[in-house]
Amino acid sequence: MILHRRKLLTAGAGLAGTALLGGCDRFSGTETGRRTLKVGEDANLYVQRLLMSPATLAREFPAAMISPWFKPNGTIDPPDRKFRALAAKKFSDFKLTIDGLVQKPLSLSLADLRGLPSRTQITRHDCVEGWSCIGQWSGVPLAELLNRAGLKPQARYAVFHCADTLEYAGGGLEGGDGASLWRPEHPSHVRDGAIQLAAAEDWGGGAPTATDAPKDDWGQGAPEPEAPEDKRTPIRYYESIDLFDAFNPQTILAYDLNGKPLPVSNGAPLRLRVERQLGYKQAKYVMRVELVDSLAGFGQGAGGYWEDRGYEWYAGI
Numbered sequence: 184m185i186l187h188r189r190k191l192l193t194a195g196a197g198l199a200g201t202a203l204l205g206g207c208d209r210f211s212g213t214e215t216g217r218r219t220l221k222v223g224e225d226a227n228l229y230v231q232r233l234l235m236s237p238a239t240l241a242r243e244f245p246a247a248m249i250s251p252w253f254k255p256n257g258t259i260d261p262p263d264r265k266f267r268a269l270a271a272k273k274f275s276d277f278k279l280t281i282d283g284l285v286q287k288p289l290s291l292s293l294a295d296l297r298g299l300p301s302r303t304q305i306t307r308h309d310c311v312e313g314w315s316c317i318g319q320w321s322g323v324p325l326a327e328l329l330n331r332a333g334l335k336p337q338a339r340y341a342v343f344h345c346a347d348t349l350e351y352a353g354g355g356l357e358g359g360d361g362a363s364l365w366r367p368e369h370p371s372h373v374r375d376g377a378i379q380l381a382a383a384e385d386w387g388g389g390a391p392t393a394t395d396a397p398k399d400d401w402g403q404g405a406p407e408p409e410a411p412e413d414k415r416t417p418i419r420y421y422e423s424i425d426l427f428d429a430f431n432p433q434t435i436l437a438y439d440l441n442g443k444p445l446p447v448s449n450g451a452p453l454r455l456r457v458e459r460q461l462g463y464k465q466a467k468y469v470m471r472v473e474l475v476d477s478l479a480g481f482g483q484g485a486g487g488y489w490e491d492r493g494y495e496w497y498a499g500i
Contacts, residue, residue: 240433241458241500244305250316253308253440255448257373258347258420261468266346274452279436283342283474286333293438293452299323302435309500310462320456322437326430328472334426338474341429342481343455345420346468349373349488352416422466423478423486423496424457433458436469461498463489 282288303321436453445451450467483491
């Protein structure tokens with residue numbers, strides 16, 4: 184009888200645990216759930232900052248452990264016409280903008296960036312989807328750029344503006360009737376959306392025909408339009424980190440992967456590497472770094488595209 188009762192209690196505990204897990208998504212979607220998760224995130228940030236100094240490094244690996252293939256994920260070929268024009272010319276016209284709360288705004292080409300002090304590191308990329316890869320990244324330390332720009336006293340965060348449009352405000356990616364062809368709810372959905380775009384021929388493609396057209400919202404030279412101007416408002420990927428992580432020695436804007444120029448599928452021309460956080464913080468296709476005192480004016484105010492959709496802003500590992 185005791186054995187049967189023990190089995191019953193064990194089974195009941197298992198069912199209760201399953202029920203709790205099944206209710207996590209529902210709970211996290213409530214206001215109480217969001218507040219509770221935010222408390223947990225704040226505690227995680229507090230403990231990590233208590234244990235680490237600004238110079239604490241993530242583990243680095245020997246070259247023998249580099250993964251034979253670094254998996255592309257999320258956006259792998261941004262559909263935006265202006266980005267594709269830059270890519271068609273191997274980013275020779277690209278300029279990284281650093282502005283906002285700085286003393287001296289910067290505009291730097293890839294050649295300029297390659298001429299600055301660099302850092303190479305072999306680190307593990309941990310994706311929120313559960314996979315990992317080890318890669319060798321080379322690029323310019325973000326601290327080098329921020330020191331050259333000179334921060335104003337009120338600067339608190341670095342916001343990374345990226346080239347890949349993930350949806351359009353009020354109209355999805357096909358526009359017109361307000362239906363959404365592609366509004367990803369998880370990073371793994373982004374590649375599927377890209378395939379849909381290709382099938383729909385909604386890439387805004389075409390090669391550049393001029394470089395003296397008006398500047399776009401990244402400060403890049405835009406090609407002459409080859410189709411009627413798109414009136415939709417793009418919602419592009421963005422990310423942010425605070426100055427504690429911005430000045431970490433391993434926080435770099437990478438232009439090389441495994442000793443070769445960064446492929447578009449992995450984030451060319453520049454990819455943020457902030458090695459003590461999860462993969463969705465490693466913003467790809469970085470066009471602009473803006474120094475700000477608050478994240479309230481970006482997206483829904485949570486500090487990143489996926490954070491606006493419920494992910495943690497501080498994804499420390």
